[in-house]
Amino acid sequence: MKKYSLAGIIAAVIIILDQVTKIAVRNNLELWSSKTLIPDYFNLVYVVNKGAAFGFLNRGDISWQRTFFIVVTIISLGAITMLLKSTNDKDFFQISGLGFILGGAIGNLIDRILYGEVTDFLDIYVGTYHWPAFNVADIAICLGALAMIISIYRNKSNAPDTV
Known part of the structure; x- marks a missing residue:
């Protein structure tokens, strides 16, 4: 399979999964609500973020x-x-990684264009310590970054020594 096809298919699957899950959350939960799925570990929430990862620039005064x-x-x-x-x-790892990152970036871009903010809904926590929703x-972007790291490691270990 050509690299553009593989990356494109991965990106398309991510975009569809991302948008379908966000639509389900927006249609079935009230904004800022939470539903416990695994007590003390996992909630389904409906929150929005105008900023980036970990709430960077998620402020109402800008x-x-x-x-x-x-x-x-x-x-x-x-890029x-x-x-x-x-x-x-x-x-394979670099092509797949780029496909995952591409799909994740487009998924969140769609939210920003349509709603001006990104819908987040997965809340993992232990006791009172919560990871940002x-x-x-976001998962796809992280998996893509991991695949890129694996690619770099594999390519480095396969490179001939040039000392």
Whole structure:
């Protein structure tokens, strides 16, 4: 399978899963509500985030973050495309990683364009210590980053010594 097809299929699956799950949350939960699924460990929540990861710039007193994150995401999509173009056709981890990152970025971009904020709904915690809520797009971006790290490690260990 060609690298563009593989990355595109992965991205499309992520976008669909991300948007379907966000629609389900928006249609079935009240904003800022929570439903306990595994007591002391996991809730399904409906929260929104105008900022980025971990609530960076998620503030109501600034109005430019929507435009800022849309522009940054579009620039990132260009960078991902350029990286994919230069990727070896046989580097499954890098191609897959870029597909996951691409799908996650587009999933959250859709939210920013349509709603001005990103819907998050997965709340993992232990006791009173909560990880910031996240979504399928965020998971995909993290998995993509992990695949990229694996690719870098594999390519480094396969490179000839040049000392």
